Structures are given as structure tokens and as C-alpha cells.
């Protein structure tokens with residue numbers, strides 16, 4: 001603890017505030033089946049959308065819009081678009097994987113009280129954008145940053161978010177009246193939940209495990225691992241702590257005095 005304090009920059013948040021940030025990150029989940037019908041107040045919705053709008057964006061392009069879906073009729077159209085793509089998707093997996101895929105719950109479009117579609121307007125600030133002169137996909141990544149801001153802010157508010165991407169893009173655009181020049185980035189199901197799981201549902205279902213972080217970090221050149229680097233030991237320790245934080249979040253609220261220090 002003392003060593004950690006010594007490493008703390010003067011601009012760092014207090015220990016309690018830092019812990020809240022990390023706890024938000026480690027206990028965020030993709031939520032599909034745990035939505036409650038409880039309404040999300042506009043004040044809360046406004047806070048999480050504002051968090052999204054404060055995301056970084058290439059050349060400060062802010063290419064996003066936030067399409068808030070509350071209408072049951074529109075949700076049913078979105079769900080129908082999902083159902084078509086989901087049936088197609090199942091055929092793309094072989095054998096056991098196909099059978100398992102069919103058992104997975106991969107959306108909460110109808111159960112969640114609010115849907116939010118975050119989009120990217122690729123022409124928002126004209127053809128030449130600072131930082132996007134060579135890698136044209138940077139605008140798409142900017143809208144993804146907005147998604148992640150919203151997702152984390154929502155977790156801190158006690159709201160679950162589920163990203164649904166199993167759509168034929170044109171069918172989703174049609175259901176939401178999104179014009180051709182605008183790219184849908186994420187259809188998000190948002191609402192209060194009965195509970196958050198400690199692990200990704202795909203991990204719990206045995207679909208894929210979380211990868212060991214130490215195998216993902218290279219030094220100076222692609223593919224160059226080095227177990228002797230002190231950073232590796234730290235990463236192993238922090239990955240274990242991250243999972244412990246997610247487990248702990250199951251039993252206590254994310255904010256509050258019990259998290260101090």
C-alpha cells in the first residue's frame with residue numbers, strides 16, 4: 001500500500017475514486033437476460049448519454065448520434081431483424097458449437113426498457129479529418145469509444161447494457177430509419193437488472209475462457225514475450241485482483257464507504 005501511494009501522481013484521483021473506476025470496469029457485464037421492467041429516469045439516461053458524448057474522437061469529429069428507442073413497435077422491428085440474422089448465424093457454426101450457439105441468450109431487445117443505437121456519421125466534418133488522413137476507420141473507432149463510455153457510466157449507475165450486433169446492417173437501418181450514409185455502430189439494450197454476473201456469460205457457458213493477460217503483452221517487437229520483465233508479474237497479480245473485484249461487486253453496491261482505501 002505504501003509503495004502504491006509513493007507511485008501515485010499528484011494528478012491521480014483519491015484511492016476511493018480510483019477504486020470506483022476500476023470496480024466499474026471490472027464489474028461491467030454484457031447483459032442479455034436480467035433486465036427488469038423498471039423505467040430508466042431521463043436524468044440517469046441523460047448522464048450516461050452525456051458520458052458517451054465526452055468520449056475521445058479522431059480530429060474531435062464527434063461522429064456519433066444517439067437514437068433512443070422506447071417504442072414497443074420499433075423494438076419489435078429491431079427484434080425481428082435480430083431473429084433473422086440469428087437464425088442465419090446458427091448455420092455458420094459446426095456440430096456441437098451450433099447446438100451450444102442456439103442455447104445462448106444474445107439479446108434483451110424486448111425486455112429492456114430502453115434501446116440506444118449509437119451511430120457514426122462518416123462525413124460529419126468533411127472528407128479530410130485531423131488524425132484520419134490515412135487510417136479511415138478511425139471515425140468508427142471513435143463511436144466505439146462513445147459506446148464504452150456509456151457502458152461504464154451505466155454500470156456505475158446500476159444499469160445493465162447489452163450490445164446486440166447480430167443484424168444484417170441494412171435490416172437494422174431500415175427498422176430504425178437510419179439513412180444510408182450513417183453507420184450503425186451498436187444497438188444497446190439498457191435497463192436496471194436483477195443481478196450482474198461475475199464473469200462474461202460466454203465464459204460461464206464454456207464458449208471461451210478469458211485469456212491470460214501475460215500472454216498478450218509483447219515487448220518492443222510483435223511476438224516478443226519476456227517472462228523476466230517485472231511488468232509480467234504485476235499483470236498476473238492484477239488480473240487475479242480484477243476477477244476478485246468482479247466477484248465482490250456481486251455482493252455489494254459499486255459505490256459507498258465500504259470501498260474506501
Ligand SMILES: Cc1cc2nc3c(=O)[nH]c(=O)nc-3n(C[C@H](O)[C@H](O)[C@H](O)COP(=O)(O)O)c2cc1C
Pocket residue numbers: 028029030031032105106107162163164165166199200201202203
Ligand atoms: C462489438 C461487440 C459486439 C457484441 N455483440 C454482441 C451480441 O450481438 N450479442 C451478445 O449477446 N453480446 C454481444 N457482445 C458482448 C460480448 O459477448 C461480451 O462483451 C463478451 O462476451 C464479454 O463479456 P462481458 O462484456 O460481460 O465482459 C458484443 C460485444 C462487443 C464489444
